[in-house]
Amino acid sequence: MFNELGLSTKVLSAVEAAGYTRPTPIQAAAIPHALEKRDVLGLAQTGTGKTASFVLPMLSLLERGRARARMPRTLILEPTRELAAQVAESFDKYGVNHKLTVALLIGGVSFDEQSRKVDRGADVVIATPGRLLDHLERGKLLLQQIEILVIDEADRMLDMGFIPDIERICKLLPITRQTLFFSATMPKEIQSLVDRFLHNPVRVEVSPPSSTAETVEQRFVRSGETPKDKRATLRRLLKAEDELTNGIIFCNRKRDIGTLFRSLERHGFSVGALHGDMDQRSRMATLDGFKNNKITLLVASDVAARGLDIPKVSHVFNYDVPHNAEDYVHRIGRTGRAGRSGKAFTISTPMDKKLVAAIESMIKRSVTWLEEGEAAEAAPAESRPRRNERRDSRRDHAARESAAPAEAKAAAPAPAKPVENAKPAESAKPAERPAERARPQPEASTRPHESKGGGEGRRNRGRRGEPDEPRVAFKDTPYVPAFLRRPIEPRRPLKSSAAAD
Numbered sequence: 001m002f003n004e005l006g007l008s009t010k011v012l013s014a015v016e017a018a019g020y021t022r023p024t025p026i027q028a029a030a031i032p033h034a035l036e037k038r039d040v041l042g043l044a045q046t047g048t049g050k051t052a053s054f055v056l057p058m059l060s061l062l063e064r065g066r067a068r069a070r071m072p073r074t075l076i077l078e079p080t081r082e083l084a085a086q087v088a089e090s091f092d093k094y095g096v097n098h099k100l101t102v103a104l105l106i107g108g109v110s111f112d113e114q115s116r117k118v119d120r121g122a123d124v125v126i127a128t129p130g131r132l133l134d135h136l137e138r139g140k141l142l143l144q145q146i147e148i149l150v151i152d153e154a155d156r157m158l159d160m161g162f163i164p165d166i167e168r169i170c171k172l173l174p175i176t177r178q179t180l181f182f183s184a185t186m187p188k189e190i191q192s193l194v195d196r197f198l199h200n201p202v203r204v205e206v207s208p209p210s211s212t213a214e215t216v217e218q219r220f221v222r223s224g225e226t227p228k229d230k231r232a233t234l235r236r237l238l239k240a241e242d243e244l245t246n247g248i249i250f251c252n253r254k255r256d257i258g259t260l261f262r263s264l265e266r267h268g269f270s271v272g273a274l275h276g277d278m279d280q281r282s283r284m285a286t287l288d289g290f291k292n293n294k295i296t297l298l299v300a301s302d303v304a305a306r307g308l309d310i311p312k313v314s315h316v317f318n319y320d321v322p323h324n325a326e327d328y329v330h331r332i333g334r335t336g337r338a339g340r341s342g343k344a345f346t347i348s349t350p351m352d353k354k355l356v357a358a359i360e361s362m363i364k365r366s367v368t369w370l371e372e373g374e375a376a377e378a379a380p381a382e383s384r385p386r387r388n389e390r391r392d393s394r395r396d397h398a399a400r401e402s403a404a405p406a407e408a409k410a411a412a413p414a415p416a417k418p419v420e421n422a423k424p425a426e427s428a429k430p431a432e433r434p435a436e437r438a439r440p441q442p443e444a445s446t447r448p449h450e451s452k453g454g455g456e457g458r459r460n461r462g463r464r465g466e467p468d469e470p471r472v473a474f475k476d477t478p479y480v481p482a483f484l485r486r487p488i489e490p491r492r493p494l495k496s497s498a499a500a501d
């Protein structure tokens with residue numbers, strides 16, 4: 001029970017208000033040690049309740065003392081802007097009974113505003129490494145008073161090339177600080193960070209998910225190889241699913257996201273896109289639109305979607321079979337959460353045989369194939385819009401285009417009535433397309449690896465942000481991140497996206 005962990009009364013009442021009855025295994029294991037001010041090495045992935053395992057003890061410990069100008073008391077490092085923003089939301093949720101100042105230092109939003117907040121004194125700074133270093137280099141922030149450091153998703157930091165930044169930051173912190181360090185895996189670079197920057201840590205571990213929840217109905221779906229075939233297969237599936245309230249469509253390559261997004265939009269679906277090249281405001285507005293049910297479908301990459309807390313998703317569609325079986329488990333884990341039922345469809349071409357076999361071997365079960373014509377029978381006419389199609393394209397569009405997340409939140413809810421024969425033309429002005437918005441935006445960040453690609457790292461990234469193409473790295477180490485093991489695929493000519501149906 002939560003009240004056996006040593007958390008303060010204020011925190012316990014916030015946890016109760018959040019509706020949690022029992023701590024998750026990582027919370028039960030980590031919180032008592034964190035409250036004893038021990039360093040903690042937590043081996044856990046997102047979805048395990050790991051965020052609360054450091055936020056709750058931090059809130060309890062922060063009740064004593066107060067922040068000074070430019071000298072925050074605690075620092076949380078996150079690999080991406082979305083994760084950082086999500087942790088900030090956790091402070092809103094679990095810190096309702098506290099009067100703490102939380103500063104979110106991420107790229108893509110005003111530097112000066114962040115600086116003013118730090119100036120006034122922040123109890124908690126949540127940052128991506130690049131933007132944090134910007135503040136430090138400009139002398140706007142001092143780390144001498146940091147009592148607790150959290151390094152979250154350390155293995156992702158490694159994949160994204162943030163380790164040198166983390167080392168620099170660690171060296172600026174007082175040696176007496178407490179460190180809470182989380183990683184899903186322990187490659188040797190991460191072990192070396194732990195050895196250098198943690199003091200006699202308590203190691204707590206929860207097993208990684210290698211199986212999919214029983215509550216998720218999984219299907220593989222045969223499809224032709226061409227993008228056109230795959231898009232048609234996806235549309236058939238979407239139209240056949242009466243129970244679809246919202247869904248995430250995963251693509252392996254970020255360049256396919258824009259193409260698929262435009263195609264679905266043209267076919268009248270309520271859809272948003274999420275990938276690392278979009279500017280921060282568009283990403284947050286899209287995410288808010290999806291969370292608030294103004295957008296029904298989200299086309300996303302693994303990097304953009306991993307770790308995001310979207311509690312209720314009825315469907316997951318794998319437009320591509322993931323290259324890595326673990327990614328399959330992650331993707332599928334977006335639905336059927338907390339005992340709810342969900343459905344997951346994976347579109348598979350004859351080229352994907354090996355990947356499909358790897359998935360079945362990882363999850364230790366065979367997945368049923370959707371019978372030939374099953375989806376087609378349920379959705380005979382492509383032109384027939386179903387309940388999951390666009391309800392009000394102008395409003396959906398506004399939610400995505402919204403200049404700020406707050407505005408997206410304030411937008412009126414979408415009407416429940418489906419719009420028959422939704423006209424694609426009204427949202428097809430080239431300048432309003434997400435592909436346009438997705439161009440890297442100049443940011444206040446002076447650090448090249450944060451000025452594009454959503455706070456995501458500089459190493460192993462595609463030309464415009466996410467780790468899209470494998471690059472040679474870690475030549476002399478046995479650890480090779482999963483995405484580097486993927487086969488190299490030739491770039492498709494750019495005009496294929498323009499010619500998409």
Ligand code: AMP
Pocket residue numbers: 019020021022023024027045046047048049050051052307309311
């Ligand atoms: P995380 O792994 O931190 O991303 O958390 C995954 C999800 O679990 C989030 O939606 C949390 O709100 C939820 N959660 C965290 N702790 C608990 C708990 N003790 N009981 C139920 N849900 C929880």
